[in-house]
Amino acid sequence: MNRNFGVIDLGSNTARLVVYEQDKQGLVTEVDNIKRGLRLSNHLQNGRMDDEGVAKTIHGMRQFKELLDARNINDIIAVATAAVRQAENGHELTQRINQETGIAVRVLSGEDEARYGYLAVINSMKIEEGITIDIGGGSTEVTYFRNRQLQESFSFPFGIVTLTQMFFQGDIPTETEFYQLRSFLSRSFSSCPWLMNKQCPVIAIGGTARNLAKIHQRSVQYSMDSFHHYPMTGWQLTTILEQLSPLPLEARRQVPGISKDRADVILAGLTVFDSLLSYADSTELIVSSKGLRDGILFETVWGTEAPTSIREIHERSITQFMNRYQIDKAHAYQVKEHALSLFDQLQAHDLHKYGSFERDLLEASALLHDVGRTINVHESSEHTFYLLSHVLLAGYTHRERLLIAMIAAFKSNKLLQSQLTKHADIVCKADKNLVERLGHLLLLARMLDRSMSQAIHSIQLVERDQHWVIECQGKRAGLLEYSLLDEPLAKLSKAWKLPITFLPVTDTDKT
Amino acid sequence: MNRNFGVIDLGSNTARLVVYEQDKQGLVTEVDNIKRGLRLSNHLQNGRMDDEGVAKTIHGMRQFKELLDARNINDIIAVATAAVRQAENGHELTQRINQETGIAVRVLSGEDEARYGYLAVINSMKIEEGITIDIGGGSTEVTYFRNRQLQESFSFPFGIVTLTQMFFQGDIPTETEFYQLRSFLSRSFSSCPWLMNKQCPVIAIGGTARNLAKIHQRSVQYSMDSFHHYPMTGWQLTTILEQLSPLPLEARRQVPGISKDRADVILAGLTVFDSLLSYADSTELIVSSKGLRDGILFETVWGTEAPTSIREIHERSITQFMNRYQIDKAHAYQVKEHALSLFDQLQAHDLHKYGSFERDLLEASALLHDVGRTINVHESSEHTFYLLSHVLLAGYTHRERLLIAMIAAFKSNKLLQSQLTKHADIVCKADKNLVERLGHLLLLARMLDRSMSQAIHSIQLVERDQHWVIECQGKRAGLLEYSLLDEPLAKLSKAWKLPITFLPVTDTDKT
Incomplete structure (x- = not known):
């Protein structure tokens, strides 16, 4: 009998359910994939998830449960990241989810999140040394690996949603706002001196990274339909950022390839990538469409050992x-x-x-x-x-x-x-x-x-x-x-x- | 358990083995397909299959058997058409095949062959009334159906190989040779008065028909890779025939899309189609890539009843x-x-x-x-x-x-x-x-x-x-x-x- 299981990632920007089928030989195939843009980071008020955020979460999880029930799937791996981790009432929230849907949500530490990103990359890319960066709605994880082995990792308590809230007021960010964001990022990165001047490729994980690849592929009419392992230069990233920055939100939404529900927060995300490339003195950014969920999957299916070669x-x-x-x-x-x-x-x-x-x-x-x-x-x-x-x-x-x-x-x-x-x-x-x-x-x-x-x-x-x-x-x-x-x-x-x-x-x- | 079976068509030009897999729901999938160009019609001397023809047949069937054995397939439907049917020693030949390979070959009557062609067409095409024509190496079968029901059928004892032998001497057929072939075909068709002036589409079956579609699709850079149900006008057929006729064999072989081992006999085949369209006063030729084997398959899997709608x-x-x-x-x-x-x-x-x-x-x-x-x-x-x-x-x-x-x-x-x-x-x-x-x-x-x-x-x-x-x-x-x-x-x-x-x-x- 094939085994079906669901992986739920209750992220700070997006909640996503992926349904997998594993056959007798261990082969895992993705069979369904649905997301809801909950923007939970926006519902953190004074360190607490507000009532609306709690209600949206419960509602979203109940809908995921419905889809899983329809497929008779009881085997569920559910994780939550920054928004729930940072909320004082995060524990109450996961308890309520469990009561109302039966789903046991595990709240990941920043370190776990970083490691899963590394695992996803190392298990799916041809690269010996690199920096991974996974930008979520409310946190950003970085790691550094060499000889395919994890060397360092860190989790910053900011993501695209929170950075946008903190730094960008109007429709079009001003020069000053960009400057302030970049200064903040430089100060933040300096708490990870091991990132500095590494001159190795930066592997970008997450929705912002995938959307970056899509925008660039559209602009150059790239001949393959594949975001994973898509190589870009720092200069190409900077160019896209400069093209998007002066556009009002509505115009930005019309840019070919851009994800409509991400157009308001993408500038913050791209700025993080750009700043990291500068800080690490890297000229190459490689997009990974494998991320947190895949890291969890690799751990579940193959164990935690990263393959050596x-x-x-x-x-x-x-x-x-x-x-x-x-x-x-x-x-x-x-x-x-x-x-x-x-x-x-x-x-x-x-x-x-x-x-x-x-x-x-x-x-x-x-x-x-x-x-x-x-x-x-x-x-x-x-x-x-x-x-x-x-x-x-x-x-x-x-x-x-x-x-x-x-x-x-x-x-x-x-x-x-x-x-x-x-x-x-x-x-x-x-x-x-x-x-x-x-x-x-x-x-x-x-x-x-x-x-x-x-x-x-x-x-x-x-x-x-x-x-x-x-x-x-x-x-x-x-x-x-x-x-x-x-x-x-x-x-x-x-x-x-x-x-x-x-x-x-x-x-x-x-x- | 899925059932595997082989269908062998020992034709007068080509012998072909197709391996099918049938699942529990009855779905039949083609899983392998191999052909050998035996040209048995060339080995009919004074009504007998000569020794070389017998040896080639035995050798070819033994090789098919090997492929079937490798796949552990014992369920074999084997049929032979004109060359074996017309040979006085056809019965000896099938007996020897049986002795040496264990394969029981059923020699089809011309009427059977015609009916299988009709069955293949009626089970795979959207057409209410039509004439089918299946040109093989040593015989040509025609049928007429109306309201999807078979009305008439006939088998002519000539095919592309024998017509080429009979009418075309040199590398490039002469005007006179074409004229003689056309006269012969008109006389032949007149034994089937039910073909005359039907003004309905002619459905062309067999290797010549598929090759015709390929040549035409190449010449117009057709945007689909599909020969079945490919519609052509009589004028398009005539044009291709006129383009190919003045070419020496070597030049003909280089025509885009032409099958190299068919280039020497294709002119006779196309002339038969062209003459039939004239005789039936038809302006439309539709290529069917389904033929004899598929007719047999439809009979085996669905029974002989043609579907009504x-x-x-x-x-x-x-x-x-x-x-x-x-x-x-x-x-x-x-x-x-x-x-x-x-x-x-x-x-x-x-x-x-x-x-x-x-x-x-x-x-x-x-x-x-x-x-x-x-x-x-x-x-x-x-x-x-x-x-x-x-x-x-x-x-x-x-x-x-x-x-x-x-x-x-x-x-x-x-x-x-x-x-x-x-x-x-x-x-x-x-x-x-x-x-x-x-x-x-x-x-x-x-x-x-x-x-x-x-x-x-x-x-x-x-x-x-x-x-x-x-x-x-x-x-x-x-x-x-x-x-x-x-x-x-x-x-x-x-x-x-x-x-x-x-x-x-x-x-x-x-x-």
């Missing part, structure tokens, strides 16, 4: 993808074996100069080449490209995801050319040759297991009279595969400018 | 799509109820002039609006559009499929505009208003069951003081849905230029 993250995310789209694993692993064996033997004979970067791409592509068949066996290459370029494969950059998608879906130069043209902002013409060559390797590897029965169990590349021969060690003579290898081999030979043929070797031949 | 075909194909992409059915049916109820009540109040065409589109869209969630809950509208515009929904024309996809995936005018632009060759600007209005109806209907718990069980549209009110009959007060209806209602009101609000009515209120 990006390799493990890759293996996990590829396995999840394979499970999710019901790949025939024996076939996929066999195709991977053949593809990597060819890659390595060509390398041993000094027939290419590729390294581990390209080998990893080929490996991922080989394991995932069949995902499109879930959609339909017809035009499955197109579907494979669609899935790999649209659905998050955690731990890879956008460029890597596209290269994997193109190699996995490689069928013809015509199709590849249209993909390269569409994504010319992410991949470049020089990638064409790489994709073509690895693509033909993969097509051959696939044909070597066309019957999906692992009838050819190993291959050996040998040189014979000016040309190369792939000796295919097979279970029997006359395998289906042998009658299908000529075409992919001819194309491979052409792409690699290398005359290659094959020779069947039956197991009994050698005994 | 397109409505049943639609219901079946929507249900298959829903099963395939694991839709929450209770929710989908509830959304459909709400959407159609709104549609009908607006109609009753004379607030729109739409009819059953639009109502059917709305119904299909409502049932299928969630298919994209199978891919990912994020950006699920985009995925819904991708699936509905890329995966065949049998029984609908291309335009209908796109309209359903656009209504089901409707989220914003921006997204719709990009879809309309991409498919401007199939849908037109005038469709925008329809999609927008039905799209907003559907968005409201979805929100009326946002908790997916059918908490609002019926709705009533009533007029009150110059504006319209939707009374929502719900199980309880304070439903999640009520706090989410304002936005879709405001947008609906704007799109329909109709002020609409809502009023919760709790079940107990009325007692």
